[in-house]
Amino acid sequence: MSTEKVRSSKLKFKGEKTKKKRKREDDGETSGHRRAEDDEDPDTWVLPEDPAEIRGPTFIVHPSDPSAISVNFDSTRNRIILHTLSKEVTSEGPSLLERTPTEVAQVWVTTRVAGSPTINLRTGTGEGKFMSCDKHGLVSADREARGPEEEWTPVVLPDGMVAFMNVYEKYLSVDEVAGGTLQLRGDSEDVGFRERFWVKIQSKYKKEAHEEKKKREGVSDVVSIDEASTNRLHQAWGAGRSVISKEDRRELKRARKEGRLAEALLDRRAKLKSDRFC
Known part of the structure; x- marks a missing residue:
């Protein structure tokens, strides 16, 4: 059997950099890693x-x-x-x-x-x-x-x-x-x-x-909706500042303590819409 070394026929493109490979000991343990x-x-x-x-x-x-x-x-x-x-x-x-x-x-x-x-x-x-x-x-x-x-x-x-x-x-x-x-x-x-x-x-x-x-x-999976932040950004006025009256502030504070803040926010939003179009 001829022992002449066969030259690699791998196709290379002009300007492509040749990567140097590390030399390793030729033993059974490393052959799998090389493969x-x-x-x-x-x-x-x-x-x-x-x-x-x-x-x-x-x-x-x-x-x-x-x-x-x-x-x-x-x-x-x-x-x-x-x-x-x-x-x-x-x-x-x-x-x-x-x-x-x-x-x-x-x-x-x-x-x-x-x-x-x-x-x-x-x-x-x-x-x-x-x-x-x-x-x-x-x-x-x-x-x-x-x-x-x-x-x-x-x-x-x-x-x-x-x-x-x-x-x-x-x-x-x-x-x-x-x-x-x-x-x-x-x-x-x-x-x-x-x-x-x-x-x-x-x-x-x-x-x-x-x-x-x-x-x-990943973008579609990671995106989550922060309702409070979204409402603040898209439904508030004054460059994102929440402008509410003292009475509304007290009502929202009471609703937070009672665990019905989301319901109170929706009620307030509906009230603002009705006032706007009246």
């Missing part, structure tokens, strides 16, 4: 579980037969091409779901407006063109500006695969044209085999989506 650290690597390619997680560098693969294909952008010819993945997908090699991009042409950059269900797919090479689809179903990546035809709505299916719906409510698909050539189309009415893609994103962007979701849910 856990590898799983938590922010650059690990993972499958999204929610449409909101699809963001950042994105790898799109279709399980075509006999060979799977990736959606690439050829910056030389300025066009989208469906690239046949190498024959490494065997019983001895990585499975299709374990495949990761090995060249920048296979990577798209997904962006979205905060809170919007739609995304934009921009090329990772060249000048950064957006994938678009016109009303005839023609898919291209030659536009520098974003508009309705550059918007896609990702739909995560129960099996983890993803379908992309365009602004015309049609789906992105892989279509075979004359000569057996494969190309992308955007005019499918339903989601079948041709419309289903495996999508991989980087772990750090999936985590980012989770953090945003927690913040949104």
Whole structure:
């Protein structure tokens, strides 16, 4: 068996800083920790579980037969091409779901407006063109500006695969044209085999989506209503000062001692409303 060291094929982007890893003793106790650290690597390619997680560098693969294909952008010819993945997908090699991009042409950059269900797919090479689809179903990546035809709505299916719906409510698909050539189309009415893609994103962007979701849910869960403060702020006059008469003050003081302050406040509010409109 050859003992030649295999060079990592991990894809790196221009300007990305290389993180130094600490050296550890190679023993049984630390191997589990190293494996856990590898799983938590922010650059690990993972499958999204929610449409909101699809963001950042994105790898799109279709399980075509006999060979799977990736959606690439050829910056030389300025066009989208469906690239046949190498024959490494065997019983001895990585499975299709374990495949990761090995060249920048296979990577798209997904962006979205905060809170919007739609995304934009921009090329990772060249000048950064957006994938678009016109009303005839023609898919291209030659536009520098974003508009309705550059918007896609990702739909995560129960099996983890993803379908992309365009602004015309049609789906992105892989279509075979004359000569057996494969190309992308955007005019499918339903989601079948041709419309289903495996999508991989980087772990750090999936985590980012989770953090945003927690913040949104946390705000709605933590908010509590302080009735006295709310009434003071929104129902008082004089810059929030409670202006009451001596008689009302005595009545409220008595109600507080008797444990019926809330009822007294509501009675006073109703009285003020009736006086205002009389």
